[in-house]
Amino acid sequence: MDMIACIEKKKQGFPLSKEEIFAIIKSYTEGDLPEYQMSAFLMAVWFRGMNHDEIYHLTMAMMHSGETMDLSSLGLTIDKHSTGGIGDKLTLIVAPLWAASGLTVAKMSGRGLGFTGGTIDKMESVTGCDVALTPETFLSLAKENHIVVTGQSKNLVPADKKIYALRDVTATVDSIPLIASSIMSKKLATSADVLILDVKFGRGSFMETKKDAKILAQTMIEIGEKYGRKVAALLSPMEFPLGFAVGNALEVKEAYDILGGNGSADLMKHSLFLTILGLYASGLCANVDDALNVAKRHIADGSGQKKLCEMFRCQGGQFTGNDLCSALDLPHNGVELIAEQDGYITDLNALTVGTVAMNLGAGRKTLNDTIDHSAGVLLKKNVGDYVCRGEVLASLYGKHIADDCQEQLEGAFTFGTKDEIPADDSGTVLLDSKELELKGIIHKLLTDS
Ligand code: URA
Numbered sequence: 001m002d003m004i005a006c007i008e009k010k011k012q013g014f015p016l017s018k019e020e021i022f023a024i025i026k027s028y029t030e031g032d033l034p035e036y037q038m039s040a041f042l043m044a045v046w047f048r049g050m051n052h053d054e055i056y057h058l059t060m061a062m063m064h065s066g067e068t069m070d071l072s073s074l075g076l077t078i079d080k081h082s083t084g085g086i087g088d089k090l091t092l093i094v095a096p097l098w099a100a101s102g103l104t105v106a107k108m109s110g111r112g113l114g115f116t117g118g119t120i121d122k123m124e125s126v127t128g129c130d131v132a133l134t135p136e137t138f139l140s141l142a143k144e145n146h147i148v149v150t151g152q153s154k155n156l157v158p159a160d161k162k163i164y165a166l167r168d169v170t171a172t173v174d175s176i177p178l179i180a181s182s183i184m185s186k187k188l189a190t191s192a193d194v195l196i197l198d199v200k201f202g203r204g205s206f207m208e209t210k211k212d213a214k215i216l217a218q219t220m221i222e223i224g225e226k227y228g229r230k231v232a233a234l235l236s237p238m239e240f241p242l243g244f245a246v247g248n249a250l251e252v253k254e255a256y257d258i259l260g261g262n263g264s265a266d267l268m269k270h271s272l273f274l275t276i277l278g279l280y281a282s283g284l285c286a287n288v289d290d291a292l293n294v295a296k297r298h299i300a301d302g303s304g305q306k307k308l309c310e311m312f313r314c315q316g317g318q319f320t321g322n323d324l325c326s327a328l329d330l331p332h333n334g335v336e337l338i339a340e341q342d343g344y345i346t347d348l349n350a351l352t353v354g355t356v357a358m359n360l361g362a363g364r365k366t367l368n369d370t371i372d373h374s375a376g377v378l379l380k381k382n383v384g385d386y387v388c389r390g391e392v393l394a395s396l397y398g399k400h401i402a403d404d405c406q407e408q409l410e411g412a413f414t415f416g417t418k419d420e421i422p423a424d425d426s427g428t429v430l431l432d433s434k435e436l437e438l439k440g441i442i443h444k445l446l447t448d449s
Helices: 003-011 018-029 035-048 052-063 091-101 119-123 135-145 158-168 176-190 210-226 248-259 265-281 288-300 303-314 350-362 403-412 438-448
Strands: 078-082 105-109 147-151 194-201 230-237 335-338 343-348 376-379 392-397 413-416 428-431 434-437
Touching: 003 018, 003 035, 018 035, 018 052, 018 158, 035 158, 035 176, 052 158, 052 176, 052 210, 078 091, 078 105, 078 176, 078 265, 091 105, 091 119, 091 147, 091 248, 091 265, 091 288, 091 303, 105 119, 105 135, 105 176, 119 147, 119 248, 135 147, 135 303, 147 303, 158 176, 176 210, 194 210, 194 265, 210 230, 210 428, 230 265, 248 265, 248 303, 248 376, 265 288, 265 428, 265 438, 288 303, 288 438, 335 403, 350 376, 350 392, 350 403, 392 403, 403 413, 434 438
Parallel strands: 078 194, 105 147, 194 230
Antiparallel strands: 230 428, 335 392, 343 413, 376 392, 428 434
16 A cells, blocks of 8 residues: 555545555554554545545444454344533433333443543442453343443454544544544444434534534444444534533432433433434334333333343442442532522533533543542532522532632533523434434423323
């Protein structure tokens, strides 16, 4: 492969062949291609983009750079991917609801870096929980319980690990072909039949606008469908924290509570969007109304909560029955942030809340930092709530709570009038090349009951 010719071709905006793309990825993964040439190539892709065939070949080349997992013995399998968010504990809510409904969730998840959390870190806040399962244990738990979540195996898509690290230092992260191939190579390597994508847009996410989030979602759907998988996407605004809890043990408790039917209306709505999208896209439910009824039933009869507990117990969680919270390192004696004025909360900066939680010990600044699983922020109010002066806005938990953490968190809140509360832009779904609005359906069904 002539790398200079490939860079030149991409620089001029011409498409690369399958053979050229496979050769570039193989050579870089094996350490033969120098970083400076790969950097030039990534920058050329950033400026020129890639066509659908090139993106597909790039995804396949990356996926085949390491080991893959065969889930075909497990029945109808489903997976989800979120492009990251503050307080995003949706896997711990949606996966048990899917499993309680008869789908199998055999999932590999990541750790958090910076202000966004990772499911694996959240799971480790349950005493004894093993998130480094062998492939044999992973498959046997999936067969027995229909739900298992483990960390990504070391040899899953090694090309992505190297390329992502290089993108991070060459200002080439925010490229739709590179993001889509990075995410889909990992998802297709573990190869569930159905994949539900939660693509965020706005502050605190890779895509600033809903329009770009839609292009990214469509690109990923196309890759998955070409590979023979059913893929659907929810486009979600990521302006405010999702739910009330930001921090590992706090988020597991919030997921458990939502599965018991209690907690933030916004988090419940978002959980239902993803759950019904999976139940419908998998063909398990004939329409979204049926899917919503199934999801609501598994919340009302406690079977979603039971599945979450079963998953943790089977992975070593040290508790009995459904008493998950007894195995959680939950914090005590937080510092309260008090409102200094009356008014509606019209904005709550998710990035700031995530950064405060990270500084309290809930997240890592670098990959080698250790996490304090009990640290974090527990909001008492979120956007749209009316607050009276003197009310508690949030509690901060951590071993050392610096004064500037409180000040920083206070700065995340904006107060105003009812008219200034932003409109809800959630609920857009891409499914079978159709665009659906689930918000109205959920609203109607929740208010009818
Ligand atoms: N998540 C990924 O896995 N890869 C990207 O490029 C962006 C988000």
